[in-house]
Amino acid sequence: MAVSEKVRGFISQSSWIRRMFEEGDRLKKQFGAEKVFDFSIGNPSVEPPIEFKRALRQVAAEDVSGAHGYMPNAGYLKTRQVVAQALSRDQGVTLSADHIIMTCGAAGALNVICKVLLESGDELLAPTPCFVEYRIYADNANGVAKFVRTKDDFSLDLAAMRDAITERTKIVLINSPNNPTGKVYNEASIRGLAELLEDRNRAYGRDIYLVSDEPYRDIIYDGITVPSILSAYRNSMIVSSYSKSLSLAGERIGYLAVNPAISDVEEVMGGLILFNRTLGFVNAPALMQRVIARIQGVTVDVEEYRKKRELLCDGLSSIGYEFIKPDGTFYLFPKAPGGDDIEFVMALTKRKILTVPGSGFGWPGNFRIAFCVDDATIVNSMKGFAKTFKEYR
Amino acid sequence: MAVSEKVRGFISQSSWIRRMFEEGDRLKKQFGAEKVFDFSIGNPSVEPPIEFKRALRQVAAEDVSGAHGYMPNAGYLKTRQVVAQALSRDQGVTLSADHIIMTCGAAGALNVICKVLLESGDELLAPTPCFVEYRIYADNANGVAKFVRTKDDFSLDLAAMRDAITERTKIVLINSPNNPTGKVYNEASIRGLAELLEDRNRAYGRDIYLVSDEPYRDIIYDGITVPSILSAYRNSMIVSSYSKSLSLAGERIGYLAVNPAISDVEEVMGGLILFNRTLGFVNAPALMQRVIARIQGVTVDVEEYRKKRELLCDGLSSIGYEFIKPDGTFYLFPKAPGGDDIEFVMALTKRKILTVPGSGFGWPGNFRIAFCVDDATIVNSMKGFAKTFKEYR
Numbered sequence: 001m002a003v004s005e006k007v008r009g010f011i012s013q014s015s016w017i018r019r020m021f022e023e024g025d026r027l028k029k030q031f032g033a034e035k036v037f038d039f040s041i042g043n044p045s046v047e048p049p050i051e052f053k054r055a056l057r058q059v060a061a062e063d064v065s066g067a068h069g070y071m072p073n074a075g076y077l078k079t080r081q082v083v084a085q086a087l088s089r090d091q092g093v094t095l096s097a098d099h100i101i102m103t104c105g106a107a108g109a110l111n112v113i114c115k116v117l118l119e120s121g122d123e124l125l126a127p128t129p130c131f132v133e134y135r136i137y138a139d140n141a142n143g144v145a146k147f148v149r150t151k152d153d154f155s156l157d158l159a160a161m162r163d164a165i166t167e168r169t170k171i172v173l174i175n176s177p178n179n180p181t182g183k184v185y186n187e188a189s190i191r192g193l194a195e196l197l198e199d200r201n202r203a204y205g206r207d208i209y210l211v212s213d214e215p216y217r218d219i220i221y222d223g224i225t226v227p228s229i230l231s232a233y234r235n236s237m238i239v240s241s242y243s244k245s246l247s248l249a250g251e252r253i254g255y256l257a258v259n260p261a262i263s264d265v266e267e268v269m270g271g272l273i274l275f276n277r278t279l280g281f282v283n284a285p286a287l288m289q290r291v292i293a294r295i296q297g298v299t300v301d302v303e304e305y306r307k308k309r310e311l312l313c314d315g316l317s318s319i320g321y322e323f324i325k326p327d328g329t330f331y332l333f334p335k336a337p338g339g340d341d342i343e344f345v346m347a348l349t350k351r352k353i354l355t356v357p358g359s360g361f362g363w364p365g366n367f368r369i370a371f372c373v374d375d376a377t378i379v380n381s382m383k384g385f386a387k388t389f390k391e392y393r
Numbered sequence: 394m395a396v397s398e399k400v401r402g403f404i405s406q407s408s409w410i411r412r413m414f415e416e417g418d419r420l421k422k423q424f425g426a427e428k429v430f431d432f433s434i435g436n437p438s439v440e441p442p443i444e445f446k447r448a449l450r451q452v453a454a455e456d457v458s459g460a461h462g463y464m465p466n467a468g469y470l471k472t473r474q475v476v477a478q479a480l481s482r483d484q485g486v487t488l489s490a491d492h493i494i495m496t497c498g499a500a501g502a503l504n505v506i507c508k509v510l511l512e513s514g515d516e517l518l519a520p521t522p523c524f525v526e527y528r529i530y531a532d533n534a535n536g537v538a539k540f541v542r543t544k545d546d547f548s549l550d551l552a553a554m555r556d557a558i559t560e561r562t563k564i565v566l567i568n569s570p571n572n573p574t575g576k577v578y579n580e581a582s583i584r585g586l587a588e589l590l591e592d593r594n595r596a597y598g599r600d601i602y603l604v605s606d607e608p609y610r611d612i613i614y615d616g617i618t619v620p621s622i623l624s625a626y627r628n629s630m631i632v633s634s635y636s637k638s639l640s641l642a643g644e645r646i647g648y649l650a651v652n653p654a655i656s657d658v659e660e661v662m663g664g665l666i667l668f669n670r671t672l673g674f675v676n677a678p679a680l681m682q683r684v685i686a687r688i689q690g691v692t693v694d695v696e697e698y699r700k701k702r703e704l705l706c707d708g709l710s711s712i713g714y715e716f717i718k719p720d721g722t723f724y725l726f727p728k729a730p731g732g733d734d735i736e737f738v739m740a741l742t743k744r745k746i747l748t749v750p751g752s753g754f755g756w757p758g759n760f761r762i763a764f765c766v767d768d769a770t771i772v773n774s775m776k777g778f779a780k781t782f783k784e785y786r
Binding site for chain 2: 003005010018044053057061063065068070104105111112115116118119142271277278281282284285287
């Protein structure tokens with residue numbers, strides 16, 4: 001037996017997202033890419049902005065000695081400084097470069113945080129629906145992920161969270177704007193969550209950390225604002241990346257930011273930097289660190305995603321699908337007609353429409369449509385969405 | 394208590410290499426960079442070759458849709474194909490793209506391999522001297538690193554390795570050309586090691602995996618060849634990176650290659666790809682994958698390092714230092730005059746010479762000089778090396 005028992009278990013229940021992505025590959029080879037409506041993966045369709053391309057060409061053209069070599073494991077000072085400045089404005093809390101670690105995307109940052117904060121058996125609590133591989137991140141650090149449902153409108157259910165927190169809870173991990181629902185947890189719910197955590201800290205005599213995974217922070221609609229986590233709660237960290245805001249998902253460039261007011265801030269930063277190295281990341285890719293330092297505040301054209309949202313919501317709504325219109329992200333999470341999300345998603349694949357069952361996000365009964373695709377994919381899929389709807393309503 | 398007990402332990406015994414690197418930073422700020430002789434870290438001094446810079450500019454100038462987005466977690470097919478071709482020639486074993494995963498450097502690859510192969514408590518055995526953070530990589534996967542000394546000439550001590558292998562040994566990890574000694578394990582010793590492992594496989598009824606960490610494979614001198622691991626032993630994997638061969642240490646681009654003849658090869662690859670994603674790497678940086686696909690076989694000018702080796706060896710030899718001339722890499726691992734490596738390294742820092750004690754490589758009594766530095770640093774450090782030698786001989 002080559003691979004460990006645990007790995008074998010994870011392989012067998014491997015991500016629905018990747019499974020559908022691979023099913024898409026198969027269908028595309030069989031029928032041609034233009035015949036397949038692939039809404040399976042959050043791979044940004046909108047190209048990186050022109051400012052990115054310009055900065056990349058500049059950095060590539062420069063002949064700076066040692067530019068591709070090691071830098072401090074936390075990242076270039078200059079990059080961390082501009083990230084700290086941008087975040088300080090955004091969060092209403094003053095951060096310095098000392099509170100920032102450049103990471104291999106948000107996934108890298110989350111693994112590092114779990115490794116440093118979780119003792120064996122400690123719990124990470126996350127509201128569902130959410131990205132299911134949070135479970136593996138916790139397990140990688142010998143922690144245990146626990147999940148608690150949000151309300152029917154996908155807002156935080158603070159009473160349920162209170163019941164789910166135990167004396168082993170070390171991390172509460174939220175993702176807002178949320179994948180797969182597009183929900184933004186509002187100011188009141190973040191304030192309520194902060195009060196709840198303070199209360200539980202007092203009850204158990206230990207600190208619970210609030211970690212906010214926010215790579216979709218810049219992809220929001222209708223003038224909504226995403227509340228500041230750092231000003232709401234002292235023991236907090238932010239994890240983000242440029243995967244979605246600059247369409248750089250394959251480049252693995254992101255960061256983590258630690259609240260300057262966190263307990264033992266220097267020890268925490270020391271641990272995070274050590275494990276950013278020793279989990280094998282070593283440092284975030286050098287070239288992309290230098291690129292993003294030059295284009296802080298630049299994002300993809302969110303208006304493009306907003307139009308796609310309208311196109312998709314209008315189309316599905318007129319067919320009869322039920323959903324909550326997303327506040328942000330490029331995901332829609334409708335109810336599966338008939339109630340069985342896996343069966344319905346499989347039925348959609350027969351029309352060459354690829355989506356992901358809500359079961360893959362801890363929320364059976366719904367399914368996720370990633371609308372970061374060409375407009376034509378949305379428009380041309382409607383016939384298949386309508387036919388499948390009629391079979392299952 | 395913010396960070397876990399284990400993390401606190403690791404921080405306190407943190408890497409000597411990074412500690413000396415930081416001591417260097419302090420000294421440079423105090424006295425000016427030109428006054429400090431920093432031999433502490435293997436950060437390549439030789440610039441990436443012109444072919445790299447040209448390929449980087451080309452790739453940056455192209456406007457390929459989705460070029461910065463996700464690709465399959467194992468990496469671009471095209472990149473894996475050219476890596477497989479180059480490795481097939483080099484190893485005398487035919488590999489395809491299906492046996493290659495592009496990784497965030499060799500450190501990323503090693504963490505993924507440990508995670509997939511080690512069950513809790515399984516042992517990873519590595520000959521010393523070696524990179525000390527192998528210990529943390531094994532621990533990250535709940536395995537246990539065990540170390541076994543090489544002979545006095547730093548060649549493999551097969552008898553000692555035989556004694557050190559137990560029924561819990563799952564991985565034997567070698568690093569050749571070796572950091573910190575520059576030793577290349579020769580053909581006979583690799584063949585002997587393969588026989589030993591086959592014998593132990595039979596004895597214990599389980600497979601031991603031979604993992605060869607070879608980022609220095611291309612940095613060799615005097616016409617020496619590095620033996621093929623894949624043709625010597627069936628259950629083998631190679632881990633490498635472009636950090637040293639192309640001076641791209643900060644870009645985090647490397648790969649792992651699995652012997653096509655390995656047991657359960659598809660399951661092993663599935664596990665490795667899954668954990669390349671879920672340990673948080675997701676995939677190797679997209680842009681660098683596209684760059685290195687165009688310049689397979691290109692390396693930095695090794696002649697530059699050879700000249701530095703001569704300069705350093707001649708200088709230290711004439712002072713009276715004892716060492717074995719390295720077969721490859723840009724490291725020299727002399728005996729510490731007086732015998733106490735930590736004391737001697739500290740004495741060198743008083744002359745503003747930064748090196749790393751052998752204790753940081755599981756080999757007290759010697760110290761490492763990373764000669765990937767300007768020639769002037771080597772030449773101008775000789776006075777300090779001479780004075781400190783006189784105090785301790």
